[in-house]
Amino acid sequence: MSNSKRVPELSLNAYTEGEASDREHFVSELFSGLKEYGFIILKDHPIHVDLLEKAYSLSQQLFDLPEQRKLELINPEGGGQRGYTPFGKEHAKDQSVPDLKEFWHVGRELAPSHKYGEQYPRNIWVEELTDFRETFLKMYESLDFCGDIILEALTGPLEVERDYFKQMTQDGNSILRLLHYPPIPEGVDPRCVRAAAHEDINLITILVSASASGLELLDRDGKWLPIETDPNNLIVDSGDMLSRITNEVIPATTHRVVNPEGANTSRYSMPYFIHPNPEAMLSCLSSCKGEGAKYPDILAQDFLMQRLKEIGLI
Numbered sequence: 001m002s003n004s005k006r007v008p009e010l011s012l013n014a015y016t017e018g019e020a021s022d023r024e025h026f027v028s029e030l031f032s033g034l035k036e037y038g039f040i041i042l043k044d045h046p047i048h049v050d051l052l053e054k055a056y057s058l059s060q061q062l063f064d065l066p067e068q069r070k071l072e073l074i075n076p077e078g079g080g081q082r083g084y085t086p087f088g089k090e091h092a093k094d095q096s097v098p099d100l101k102e103f104w105h106v107g108r109e110l111a112p113s114h115k116y117g118e119q120y121p122r123n124i125w126v127e128e129l130t131d132f133r134e135t136f137l138k139m140y141e142s143l144d145f146c147g148d149i150i151l152e153a154l155t156g157p158l159e160v161e162r163d164y165f166k167q168m169t170q171d172g173n174s175i176l177r178l179l180h181y182p183p184i185p186e187g188v189d190p191r192c193v194r195a196a197a198h199e200d201i202n203l204i205t206i207l208v209s210a211s212a213s214g215l216e217l218l219d220r221d222g223k224w225l226p227i228e229t230d231p232n233n234l235i236v237d238s239g240d241m242l243s244r245i246t247n248e249v250i251p252a253t254t255h256r257v258v259n260p261e262g263a264n265t266s267r268y269s270m271p272y273f274i275h276p277n278p279e280a281m282l283s284c285l286s287s288c289k290g291e292g293a294k295y296p297d298i299l300a301q302d303f304l305m306q307r308l309k310e311i312g313l314i
Contacts, residue, residue, distance in 0.1 A: 038253020083124035
């Protein structure tokens, strides 16, 4: 694979609104794209540009708040699963130096009486930012909807029931992350980058295309391939949980965010990490077993906690 290749760009409308042949083509390209690259790009999705612009404007306002105010918005329950996580807190798995980023997490809103009500931390909202709660709950809902469509499209090639992933992710612990990579500070450890090489923990990630370049994937030939697309498109990648249940038929692709080569300015991005619910079991799919499962069964919640420890959040 040469770096002249590009991550496949697909139209989500082809699957949701198209003829049978359009849907078949989408499914085929989605499956082959994730197998070959671990990433695909989605255009013609249902998230309106006005919502995307409002979300990015509010994200910038959030990270522009005084440092002391942001520190007041750290979740007292710990773990970084809701609210603010300060600059330099998280590091990639097996890395000794931190990533050069700060971020904010929005999770699923459940009634206290819900069976997962005690397991999921409460969201934290910034009252001084108008429409903050409304905007990011709408983003969460919209990205959740897109994720359901993408996962449903994978059920055919993976030879599982059409609602297989829907049952797994119903009321799942998915996370919307608002990310800010500030200008690189003077005197920072030269080993530090905005996001060191890593794989995502979850099933799939949907990334609202960032405000600046820097995202790269490690292709199957061991070369770094920049991922660039229209700012209103969505970037989708496969995570460790999907890799695990597909026996690495769909691998979790290593990716990173490199430091800027030009102007040393902020970068904002907004990934949505799709997680199963805590009761979901990560088991190798029959269609992917081949000569045998590479990983034992594990509860999604146990796998998540294991990985959060490895990246320094708990």
